[in-house]
Amino acid sequence: MNAENSASARLTSDKANSPDRIPVEEFVPAEVSELDLYQKREKIYTRKIEGFFQRIRTLTGWPLLAGYFLLPWLQWGDRQSVLFDLPARQFHVLGFTFWPQDLSMLAWVLIIAAFTLFAVTNFAGRVWCGFSCPQTVWTSIFMWIEQKVEGSRNQRIKLDAAPWSANKFAKKVLKHSMWLTVAFYTGFTFVGYFTPILDLSYSFFTFSVNPWAGFWIAFFTLATYGNAGYLREQVCLYMCPYARFQSAMFDPNTLIISYDPKRGEQRGSRKRTDKSADVGLGDCIDCELCVQVCPTGIDIRNGLQYQCIGCALCVDACNSVMEKMNYPKNLISYTTENALNGQPSKIMRPRLIAYIVAVVVMCGLLAYRIVARETIELSVLRDRQALYYKTEQGDIDNRYTLKVANKTQNNHRYQLSVSAPHTVELVGSVEFQILSGEVVDIPITLRLAAQQQVRGPFNIEFQAQRLDAEDDIVSHESRFFAPAE
Ligand code: SF4
Ligand code: SF4
The missing domain is CATH 2.60.40.10 (Immunoglobulins)
Known part of the structure; x- marks a missing residue:
């Protein structure tokens, strides 16, 4: 649990059960004095979980990763398929070449990307953060390596608490070497988008790489290693501005990850064979699996929190528990504020339609500009x-x-x-x-x-x-x- 969570009073169960509000974390000023802004970060040990949404994450993550790592190696005609040639002031993207005079098109692309993000966020909340953001994708790769080398959540906690030994040293060296390899390849590929990657490879392995190219490879290697290996959720919590303004794009029909307190409370442990009604409890068995899988270390049962990146790991975790208990799934689920309040949810609403129309019109105009631009x-x-x-x-x-x-x-x-x-x-x-x-x-x-x-x-x-x-x-x-x- 992070410092902010521990300094905040949690939602009381009667409020959580109220049918007319989304359960949002309450903040009690009396406890502010306990909050230490310079408190040491508590390392989050996430538990591995499989499930429907994790399969979707894999399906969306791999094509993005493959695209990033492979594109600069592909040739288009006699040239690299994507090359931002800054010294020549030419930007080659597949069959198109753009010039500094075409810079206005870059502004168009950025505006289209922003409006697409608004539309997706208005419809499905933070799916970009949870499924496709490079910070999330690279952190997942680093976590996967960590789990492969150091073992399960409990094994990692034990390993970190144990005194230094040959075994611990070997595991740490192997993990960091693998992290650095992925980070290096990420940085090298990134620079390969700006310098012909075949020449870059040759010069790198013959120790004749341009000093600036060498500097940027080192810079992006360290940035990837630091962000995905150490900073992880802190990038989302403290550095990314998107988390702060995304709520402006939410409305009562936006999909959010939410715990159903009406069904889950009173939470409490019980035997696997017990029915909730028989033991006078709600469906939440208080196993805390949803907390243990959360990459930002929050407890979604406390309500919608800005730290939630919408990765749906807690949904898969809770569904696996519900399955074992023979209870209906989706105690934690993708839902809407309206659905939580017993109202029907609307898919198409004026703001979403306006975003979609704006994106479609701008894409059409940009495509026309690219095709009709003067040579x-x-x-x-x-x-x-x-x-x-x-x-x-x-x-x-x-x-x-x-x-x-x-x-x-x-x-x-x-x-x-x-x-x-x-x-x-x-x-x-x-x-x-x-x-x-x-x-x-x-x-x-x-x-x-x-x-x-x-x-x-x-x-x-x-x-x-x-x-x-x-x-x-x-x-x-x-x-x-x-x-x-
Ligand atoms: S609360 Fe659930 S959806 Fe939100 S970040 Fe944690 S695991 Fe992901
Ligand atoms: S995983 Fe489900 S059952 Fe377990 S604590 Fe979380 S909400 Fe309750």
Whole structure:
């Protein structure tokens, strides 16, 4: 039990039995003085449990892990399938290449991710935290290793309490070595998303790795080792902001993990063959298995708590107990505030529909932007020294610098042209080659012949066209200045 729990008064059973409220942990100010903010963390020894929701966790966790570890090793054409090439300022994602100019799309992706999270949270509470968050997934891997090396919950408690011996030392060395191996591979893979992973592997094993790449591999190795090995639930309790604001997305129809106090209380132990009614107790046999499996160390029977990450381990634990006792399952279950109050639960409600519509519309717009985005980028800078120059013949020159980017995967030749309400001559090279991914600066002069006798500024439009694809053309407006008189 953590410090906050022990400092808080628990829900009294009459309140827990009240049918018109979700049982939420009560806080009694008189006990605040006992709370030590610098109290040493009590290590949580979780018990291993199997069950329906743990099978779902495995099914959702493995594809995510496989995706993370394998993606940078896969090739797409002649390139790494996902590579955020910062020095070249190109971001390759499967068949697409994005440029710094496409950064607005990243903002779109982040907004879509945020709205998806809002929708999922509004519908199913903290399933992201319990099933897919990297902190949860990596902590589960580290816990699995711990259980394999050091044994069951009781064996681990005994091992930690025992004096140092060769056996304890060997187990600790093996556990930490395995943790460090997973952490290293996690950090190495992460850096492999930013540096071609084949080159990184070669340079790493020939001891010629770039010092910055080496630093970031070490950094992410230690971060993974520390977060999943030691900090664990403390990341969720004290560092993650999501736990603090997720309640704003909850409504009475949101799925939450909850204990049914009407059915469970009065809790108490009894023989396996006893029926609850026969011994005058509720269905909770007070075995505390739900507490022993909880990765954040809370007792869900005290009501909905912000520490609950919605992992459903307690549901599986309690269901296994109910099965052994021959009682109906789901004393702890996924339910809603409305269901707890005896009201019907609604699946589709206005806020959830609004989130879903927003996500669908934004995904559609983003997909359109990606497909329809231009493969040439053109921007025009006017000469800052003078508005115009007069030649010896009386012609008027305006000078510009055109920036043209080739955003395709191949090298191409391009042609410049200009549209204007008066005849202007393009002085300088109008055909040029740009390598794939390059941005070139092209100095251009536009000349207005003296005999045209045009006065004042007028609008013009530059065009850059790919020579081998006539419809691949972009334009950019600018101004041409001439004397007013
Ligand atoms: S209370 Fe249950 S669902 Fe919540 S974190 Fe603990 S085990 Fe997971
Ligand atoms: S696992 Fe179920 S029966 Fe056991 S203490 Fe928890 S709620 Fe009660």
